[in-house]
Amino acid sequence: MIPAGLAAALILALTLAPLAAVGSRAEAGAGLGAGDWAAIRFTVWQAVVSAVVSVGLAVPVARALARRRFRGRGALVMLLGAPFLLPVIVAVLGLLAVFGRGGLLNAGIVALGGAPVSIYGAGGVILAHVFFNLPLAVRILLQGWLDIPAERFRLAAQLDAPIWSLLERPMLARVVPGAALVIFLICLTSFAVALTLGGGPRATTVELAIYQAIRFDFDLGRAALLALVQVALCVVAAVLAFRLTVIEPVGSGLDRTVARWDKSPWDWLWLAAVSLFLIAPLAMVVWRGIPGLADLPSSVWAASGRSIAVALGATVLSLALSFALALRGGIWMQGIGVLPLASSALVMGTGLFVMVYPFVNPTRLALAVTLAVNAVLALPFGLRVLAPAVRDVREGYGRLAASLGLTGWAGVRIVMLPRLRRPLGFAAGLTFALSMGDLGVIALFATDAQETLPLAMYRLMGAYRMEAAAGAALLLLALSLGGFWICDRGGRIDADL
């Protein structure tokens, strides 16, 4: 068990300390220019729209998933995790294969005699962000639905009471602000998606300005200032979200599955539409990757092994940290828990480099740094899953446990853990998969000997080897999803929740 204070300190050390380290290397003090303000406006605007659209669409989809039982439901719920786990370039290529100029959608429109539509522009940025984040929103909301005890539904059925206003709306009021906050923050630090699909410099984000400041101008002061802007936006958004969150205890039950009677034919439509939207681009990633699997260089397999090891380590660390924070609870812990989302990966990497370099050759620490950074970057997701679950267990069983003297580790072991298996499994799967895909930080540290799978894939593309790169992308997708499946499944074995 890690004390919450230590966990919080570690998170701050990996988010704010690198920022300070970058700032400490600042030379000239250049302020923000007109271009920077335009970038900030665009960044905030697209992040707000992406969050609202993703969560808005997620409500009917999650409700349909909560109400319906059908063959393949489990597989669908798992596939929902996939877009979120893909490296950006792979997801973008998958999206373009469907929505791009030569994509399936336009082929269909042209065949029907219509004029092709262009994905590039603000619409394309939103589309891609919704593709990435809608699944996450669905998973978070679905968890909210599953947390409503079956007994409540039975009671509502007996009394013929409206479950939407009585059970579902209060649950959403509790869950939606947090989900929207997470997605807003993810989109806040978007860089490659916004630029590639944005169509031009209008779609400049703060993260690009940071990239430029570090890579081309070596203006570390400006980079730190811009990173600080991101953190400030994060704080404002977090305060807003916490204010909007209505905490109303839902009570607890005997963990039975509910058989819903209030089904609507619209459920199928929503499920079909979302499945098509999410699975078509994924199918294209798989389809393109198959020919490349045959000529993957051996280095890719070694890189895969490294990625798996790093992801496993990051999962353990991240779960320990988020469990510690969730047990402590409270607004400060939640605030610290979302901070990593607002951190610029490039500033984090550069800052850690500055901090480490005087003492040890950074390449030696490449994998350790990647592990720690991935653990912290994935923490907000794990925390979002665990925190409400811990709160519910406390509310439902806290007094009973206290009266039985089940406190401290015994309370955690006997009361908490059995009830948290499913959220723990899900959080572990999410963390593992996210850690497989990340390459934001390692690029500055790694040489060939520390190459991870995403980096190997990117290097294949840089050497014109697009087919092998597509194979590597498929491998990455399979490993991420496989790891996710094992963890998620592990949390559900023997638990008919």
Place this chain on the structure above:
Amino acid sequence: MKTTLASVAALLIASPALAQTPTLNVYTYDSFTSEWGPGPAIEEAFEAECGCDLVFTGAGDGAALLARLQLEGASTDADVVLGLDTNLTAAARDTGLFAPHGVTADLSLPVDYEDDTFLPFDWGYLAFVADKDTPPALSFIELANSDLSIVIQDPRSSTPGLGLLMWVEAVFGDEAGDVWADLADNIVTVTPGWTEAYNLFLEGEADAVLSYTTSPAYHLIGEDDDTKTAWAFEEGNYLQVEVAAKLAQTDVPELADQFMAFITTDAFQSVIPTTNWMYPATDIDLPDGFETLTVPGSGILLSAQDAADRRDAALDTWRSALSR
């Protein structure tokens, strides 16, 4: 048993000698040192003659490379850096980290290039790469007036993107803003780096992509695909010259000098064309297939100082013209 003991003894005696083998640290960009890049062959060739251990460290792309050196400052382990491009050399010179290379060699660059610190090891023409059956544009003006679609890279995050910015700046000067405004409706999108842009082009998202005249050579030699070509522009094509330099603080100055001299030898240069997909910096025989490549009428290159001085204004022009 005796032989085992003898070999163990030999190992024990050999190991101190091994530990004293001097190491030459060369920082370069990722794709140079990857297994299909020039790195491995060059390492083997140089180690055969230097009696040293050559260690390549890959650090992102050309811009990341300079940022890395600036982060490390004078205490860097690097002895030689390989892979800056001439749009960055003014900033690199200002760091004061580099020493003159002292190499004299006949370079095969299509423009005059003299620099006592930054030594070219390869070069290429920037060009729009397209399918052969796409009707080509032969100048920026023709491209701007056509319906052709292109993908370019962002000059704020990519070295070819910065090269294109300098290209338009060098050709059109004060009118660069108008040319960018005219090009705006041809530009499908602006990507953060070369990789995204080239992928988009291969996926059919645009008729042409900003790359190099040597890109079709990869498809021809590496994939047996002769359907790609590059467009020569009447205004001339901008050059990307990749340079190497010796760190002033190196702890193995003789070895670093030896490597700088090695760069202009055939052993180094002959590896470049089919691994880095660029032109060699000296006049050596080119591999089969290179004779099919488009050769622009003239090459353009702003001096490093010019490029640095004009960059910020050119960026503002670019941004406002494309944001309209």
